[in-house]
Each structure stands twice: as C-alpha cells, then as structure tokens.
C-alpha cells in the first residue's frame with residue numbers, strides 16, 4: 001500500500017490537480033456507507049451491497065471485516081475490485097469518477113483502517129418519487145415500484161427484512177471518535193426524525209453534508225447547521241429546470257425548489273451548496289439549462305459547486321438507450337447552448353469534465369434492444385402515471401430518440417400513440 005499512498009501525497013502536494021495513480025481509492029480505508037435497509041457497502045458508487053448489516057456489526061468492525069480486507073488487498077495488488085466497476089468504466093470513458101473526487105478524504109497514515117467518514121442513508125421516508133429513484137430509497141415509490149415490477153421493469157431490490165425503522169438506529173455517531181465527515185441522506189433527511197439528533201451529536205469541526213430534495217425546509221436542522229459554519233454543505237439534487245425538473249422530481253415543483261434554495265442561501269451564507277446532476281435518458285436535454293441556472297447563482301456566491309454523474313442504474317434509463325444520431329444532435333445543441341458559459345466553466349475547472357461527458361453522450365455504445373424496449377415501456381408508464389409530464393416527453397422527442405433505434409412491437413406502438421395516451425389519462 002505504501003507506494004500508492006506516496007502517489008496520493010504527491011497529488012495532495014499539487015503535482016497533479018486531482019486523482020490517484022493506479023487503482024487506489026481511500027474509501028475502503030476510512031469510509032463506511034450504510035443503505036436505508038441497514039446494509040453496508042463500500043461507498044455509494046459500489047455496484048453491490050455487502051452481505052453485512054449495521055444490526056450485525058458496528059461500523060469499525062465492518063471496516064475490518066473479511067469483505068473489506070479483500071477489497072483493499074485487490075486494490076493493493078493493482079486491480080479493480082468488482083464492486084468498483086462503475087469508477088473503472090467512467091475513468092475509461094474520461095469521466096471524473098467518484099474515486100478521483102475523493103482527494104477530500106485524508107488517507108490513513110497507518111495500515112490500520114479507521115472510520116473517519118460516514119455515509120448514512122438513515123431511512124426511506126420521502127415525499128418524492130423521483131423518476132430515477134426506487135422503493136429502496138423512497139416510501140413514495142411503493143405503489144409505483146409494484147406497478148413497474150408487474151410490467152417487468154425490475155428496478156427495486158427487495159426491501160430487506162432488516163429495514164431500519166425510524167428511531168431504531170442501532171448505533172450513534174458519538175461512537176465514532178475519529179469521525180471527520182458525515183454525509184446524511186434518506187429518503188428525505190428534512191422529514192426524517194433521526195436527522196436532527198444525529199446532526200446535534202456531531203462535533204462542530206466535523207464536516208457535515210445533508211442531501212436534500214429541498215421540497216421542504218426544516219428550520220430546526222438549518223438552525224443547527226449554523227454551528228458548523230464553513231464545515232457544512234447541502235447537496236441538492238437538480239436534474240433539470242422548469243418542466244424538466246418537474247418530470248424528474250415528481251411531485252415537487254421547480255418553483256418551490258427555487259424558493260427554498262434562495263431561502264437557504266440567505267439563512268446559511270457560509271454553507272456550501274452543491275448541485276447534484278445525474279444525466280440520464282429522461283433529462284438528456286437538461287445539462288445546459290442546469291448549468292445556466294447554476295451560473296446565475298455562482299457568479300455572486302462563491303460557496304457553490306456543481307457535480308455531474310452519468311446515471312448507472314437502472315440500465316433502461318441510461319442515455320445510451322437513445323439512438324446515436326439523436327444523441328449527436330442533443331450533444332451539438334448542448335455545446336451550442338453552453339457556448340456563452342465556456343469562460344465561466346473554464347474558470348471553475350469544469351470545462352474539460354463537461355466536454356468529456358458530452359463526448360460520452362455522443363459516443364457511448366447503444367444498449368441492447370431489449371433494454372431500449374424497457375425504456376419505452378417506462379416512458380409510457382411515466383406519461384400515464386404523471387400526465388403533466390407528457391408535454392415535456394413529447395417536446396423533447398424522447399420517444400423518437402428511442403424508436404429510431406428499434407422496431408416497436410404492436411403493443412409498444414399503441415402505447416406511444418399520443419391521442420391514445422391522452423384518452424387514458426383523462427379518464
């Protein structure tokens with residue numbers, strides 16, 4: 001491990017701006033991630049949940065478990081652990097992976113792993129059923145998740161029998177004496193009862209990050225946030241603006257998000273606000289609008305960042321389901337819409353990353369026809385379940401983008417007849 005740590009130190013001393021050499025990543029040495037069902041995983045980007053839960057072992061035990069030892073050994077042998085294939089694929093495509101963004105984590109000085117970073121999804125309670133989300137992460141998805149499973153669109157893992165209920169957390173953060181960074185997500189943390197006691201029990205010099213949909217504000221938590229000053233961040237999910245936002249964040253409305261965002265900025269001037277944009281088939285046209293919206297704030301507020309990721313799961317929502325010519329047209333329009341922001345993006349060091357993402361959009365290999373069929377079924381289900389989304393889906397020509405890549409069956413064709421769909425939704 002030592003040679004890989006030397007490489008990291010070089011990075012931190014500025015010889016390289018970002019990134020680690022080889023396949024080294026600090027997460028398996030310092031970080032504990034817990035899903036809403038209490039199961040551990042290496043980090044939020046990992047492709048699988050581990051077989052161990054918070055009920056079975058404490059975070060420090062988990063970090064020293066056989067499962068984690070094996071991951072570290074694989075990395076130290078210079079190979080990618082199978083759980084890390086998302087980072088591997090993204091880096092091969094020139095996209096800045098989560099691994100390459102972890103230079104914020106301090107790498108341990110010894111070979112003894114220590115929990116300094118926690119990612120805790122504390123519960124499923126949520127008031128939104130976002131288009132990319134699932135039952136595992138939102139109670140609002142329960143009805144829809146069942147319907148989609150009936151349509152053969154298996155996106156939800158079975159909710160584990162060990163699902164953690166509100167108020168039954170088996171450990172407290174005060175047990176982690178070396179904790180330097182706590183990321184809290186749900187569900188919606190501003191709705192979850194456990195959020196406030198967790199935040200209250202963190203020391204003021206701990207970096208605290210809450211991931212929120214900003215549909216509602218929780219004054220008690222926000223007041224507590226003031227104590228953390230510049231150590232506090234809010235990650236806000238924004239996958240579109242206007243109707244594009246409404247499509248992605250059902251049933252939250254963009255106007256409410258915008259109003260709450262401005263209120264939080266006034267209340268917490270020292271808090272870092274991080275826009276989190278996940279790029280998928282549904283919001284393929286939303287990259288430029290979100291960047292322009294971000295720019296509107298960032299030019300007068302330094303404490304703002306924006307983070308981009310291509311969607312990883314489910315496969316049928318990846319933009320790679322869209323026909324290549326369609327994607328090339330979207331890529332061209334995105335570049336043209338962003339032309340006026342190039343200097344701004346270059347100043348923030350984001351221009352290359354965005355260009356790499358756009359390049360991925362116009363070159364990524366098409367998914368299998370079966371997956372494209374699933375995408376079409378989902379799109380039609382969405383327009384039927386949430387009728388106000390139909391105008392956005394039609395105007396962004398998403399069905400055309402899918403249909404040019406495969407011949408629809410009779411049933412699918414029927415599903416895409418707009419009049420047929422409007423008849424259905426008005427009944």
Ligand code: SF4
Pocket residue numbers: 025026027028042043044045046047083084085086087097098099
């Ligand atoms: S390499 Fe990627 S997936 Fe693996 S632990 Fe690091 S950030 Fe997570």
